[in-house]
Amino acid sequence: MKIYVSELRKTKGRTEQFSGNIPSLSIELQGIEVNFRDIDVSGNATNTGNGIYIKGKVKAMADCTCSLCLAPFSLEVQFLFEETYYRQGEQGVQSSGGIVRTYQGDEIDLSDVIREGLILTLPMKPLCRPDCKGLCPVCGCDLNYQHCSCLPQALDPRLAVLKDFFKETNKN
Numbered sequence: 436m437k438i439y440v441s442e443l444r445k446t447k448g449r450t451e452q453f454s455g456n457i458p459s460l461s462i463e464l465q466g467i468e469v470n471f472r473d474i475d476v477s478g479n480a481t482n483t484g485n486g487i488y489i490k491g492k493v494k495a496m497a498d499c500t501c502s503l504c505l506a507p508f509s510l511e512v513q514f515l516f517e518e519t520y521y522r523q524g525e526q527g528v529q530s531s532g533g534i535v536r537t538y539q540g541d542e543i544d545l546s547d548v549i550r551e552g553l554i555l556t557l558p559m560k561p562l563c564r565p566d567c568k569g570l571c572p573v574c575g576c577d578l579n580y581q582h583c584s585c586l587p588q589a590l591d592p593r594l595a596v597l598k599d600f601f602k603e604t605n606k607n
């Protein structure tokens with residue numbers, strides 16, 4: 436998404452609003468493709484004299500895969516960002532140790548900021564619901580919808596010892 440700053444660039448102190456929508460964006464994350472939809476971007480751009488300061492908000496839907504039961508689900512994500520863009524080749528480009536954002540001509544491209552922000556909004560282990568029971572480690576059935584009888588065999592070995600102990604006790 437691009438913001439056109441040809442007018443804004445002329446007047447120091449001037450602020451302009453912007454908004455836009457990206458229908459969909461696919462981002463590859465550690466080999467997994469994540470699709471974002473309905474990406475709404477809005478905010479203000481201010482001419483600070485030596486750069487364009489942008490404060491914005493991004494809202495989107497992410498198509499995720501549950502890390503426990505592998506079911507696909509959608510997640511609403513949003514984030515705020517603040518960046519100052521400096522015109523390439525102009526004086527006043529300040530490096531504060533971080534990334535210096537630059538733009539060429541009269542266009543500021545927000546794609547990088549949107550992409551980086553969207554990646555950060557994603558949870559490390561997305562869950563389709565907070566209490567997802569996941570898949571049975573033995574037969575692979577979805578424990579949210581099905582019951583199986585393999586769970587006792589999949590018990591922690593320390594608990595299995597206890598189970599034998601109770602068996603012994605019951606005999607007497």
Ligand SMILES: [Zn+2]
Nearest residue numbers: 501504563567
């Ligand atoms: Zn799940």
Ligand SMILES: [Zn+2]
Nearest residue numbers: 571574583585
């Ligand atoms: Zn099972």
